[in-house]
Amino acid sequence: IRMLQKRIIYRPQEGNYRVLIFENADQMNQSSANAFLKTLEEPPEYVILILTTTKVNSLLPTIISRCQKVHFNSVSIQDVEKLLVEQYHHRDDEAKIYARICNGNVENAIRMAEEEQVKIREQSLEILNYVYNNDLRAFYEFNEKFSKNSQTKRLADIFDHLILWLGDLIHLEYNPKQIINIDKLNELQIFRNKMDFNEGKIQKVIDFLELAKRRLEGHINKELLLINAFYKIYNLYYSQE
Structure with missing residues (x-):
């Protein structure tokens, strides 16, 4: 200032x-x-x-009160794809995935294409695999290492990707054309087949993850927050309710 x-x-x-x-x-x-x-x-x-x-x-x-508000709409997914291919030299299939994940946000799409962001996406998929395989030990080992070495923004990105994965499970059931992670259809189908599908329960987990992202803006135990998020997803598969 x-x-x-x-x-x-x-x-x-x-x-x-x-x-x-x-x-x-x-x-x-x-x-x-x-x-x-x-x-x-x-x-x-x-x-x-x-x-x-x-x-x-x-x-x-x-x-x-002293500003004039100007609302900007998201750029079309097709335009983001074109930008990533022509200006950032990504393959067509990569650009298509990154553009869909970032839903028209050019800055996020460019950032998503970075190696570190690709790794974060894979880590979010690892968490789902820990759930699917009922491998609590592996998750706790992952969480301990991740929470100690990661910044708050990285955990927020993990939550963003988990929200997209869960949303895709709903899309898989009702409208497959809306699936974001189109390169992981096999994994999504495997996750879906093991689950007693309940859209309402999935949406509650998505709501929890959105809330968890907001909590990251304050002082909070990141390790515990990720554990809570893990068990919310875990209960979609193994809850007796």
């Missing part, structure tokens, strides 16, 4: 405006938000401030 306040003093050398973009503005802490508010209230006439966020309600109401 201090850097911003220094930069906006100077007029642009080219063009009529100086445009400053703040990505993920909801991540500003209280102190930064209050300091930014002073700039937002009376910006120079040649300055345009753009704040981006997917969590507008996390911004201070006083900031929201």
